[in-house]
Amino acid sequence: MTSAAPFTPRPEPTPLLSLNNITSAYGRIEVLHELALTIAPGETVALVGANGAGKSTLLRVISGLQPASGEIRFDGGDLSRGDAADRVRRGIVQVPEGRQVFSGLSVEDNLMLGAYTRNDKAAIAEDLEKQYQRFPILKDKRRQTAGTLSGGQQQMLAMGRALMGRPRLLLLDEPSMGLAPLIIEQVFDIVRELKAEGITQFVVEQNAAEALAVADRGYVLETGRIVASGEGTALLDNDSVKAAYLGG
């Protein structure tokens, strides 16, 4: 197993996640075409692109919610098999688009559900306290049902819930969607905070300016193909990216 060919050069550390030749379709309509990307440990990577480019589909593929052909490797292991629950156990946790809090449950139950795959009670309690420190508003409202929270608070809750799963790779699907500018700032502040803590993040955004400013690297997705990639800030200056996604 470990007898790797000696002549294989390894200039970079093993990526935490690598996708190769990923193709995915809804029925007969193919939305991702032979896509490839890598995310290194500790990196924050942004995926930007217009509506309908296939961004959310890609995240669904990584989370195991959407079938795809091709190779997915996570932490050196093959991920092509294994259902959604299995991937969460391995540390791939998603903050889904539109927040998707469990509106009928209390804020605290929502957070506890994030730790669903874990059994270490003491550490879970510790993590719960951590989330309350990170998001004090959630502690104030912990007995309220999640449906009574504002959009921004729900986004915080969805992020806190994901963090309760101790993600090794945090997937954020459109975290700024439908939020007021001030709240969007707060959301990206948290992304920065998590980045500083060393959590590997993959942020999917239509709000390309914000996402690329935070990210180490970025990919631009256009109708199911990656058309540009590079350092976040460099991509921001890329004229074609500007023209296509940032309004010139």
Added chain:
Amino acid sequence: MKEARAMKKNILISPYGGLLLLALILALMPLAVSNDFHYDLLTKICLTATVAVGLNLLVGYAGQVSLGHAAFYGAGAYASAILTSQYNLSPMVALLSAAAGVGVMAWLVGRPILHLKGHYLSMATLGLGVIAAIVLNNEEQLTGGPDGVGLPPLSLFGHELSVFGEYQFAGLTFTGVELWYLLAAAVLVIAVLLALNIIDSPLGRALRALHGSEIAAQVAGVDTAKYKLRVFVISAVYASVAGSLYGHYSGFITPTVASFEHSIELITIVVLGGMASTFGVIIGAAILVLIPQFLTDFQELEMVVFGAILMAVMIFLPRGLLPSVLQRLQRGAQ
């Protein structure tokens, strides 16, 4: 002071407080009734409520609709009938075997379907109900066909419990009808206790989660298909046990116990009483058993008035009786 008041409120609202209240009401019921007919209605309410409590786990918590739950109820009743009268098994052994068999049947039906999203389970259970009715009507040598089949009285640990008997306990005399009511009431209390435990368990939390947002539940690591299947099987077993008991109680069953109309009645009870409200569906069961009694004066208009009442409830109390009323009370208190 404020703390004490909050605590009192919690006990009233907490599900186990509700269980205590239910047990109390059921225990005091005999003081309010005077004849065998009343006991008969109470027994039927308790058994119907037991099915509804199980069905509510599926409909109210897992968000899946079964349109064939009467088939599981009927399967329980008929399996008990056949195993006791044709294979000479004791009623309790027959009841447990029936429950296990129905559980397996539900598992086989649910397993391929619950991997799919949406209301495929409704279609499949609808089909199952139709098949059950056809089988019960046509396999005459086994089921007696449309004429039905008889069951021996229930026996517990060698003691027979017949509705026609009289029994002595600690110097008190009970009629069989009274004892049957107490048994059905005890079964209902146990059914509620189990349901509350399930709701409070990781399974229950997972169910409420996937009812809230299936995708979020999946990305939190909840294996949604597995839990939906599990609760489907549990609710089928509830129906089977209640069906077996009803068979022994009435002593005679016909294919109507497994009919489509009966399945719809069960779903109506859950929606009327209040989805995801264990105590609400018990009230729903009581109403659905009792309303026809009160409406007999309307004769052929009975079903029309019945339908009108159901429509009015759904229009004015859309969350079902108990949850809507509780919500109003809470608002009034604030």
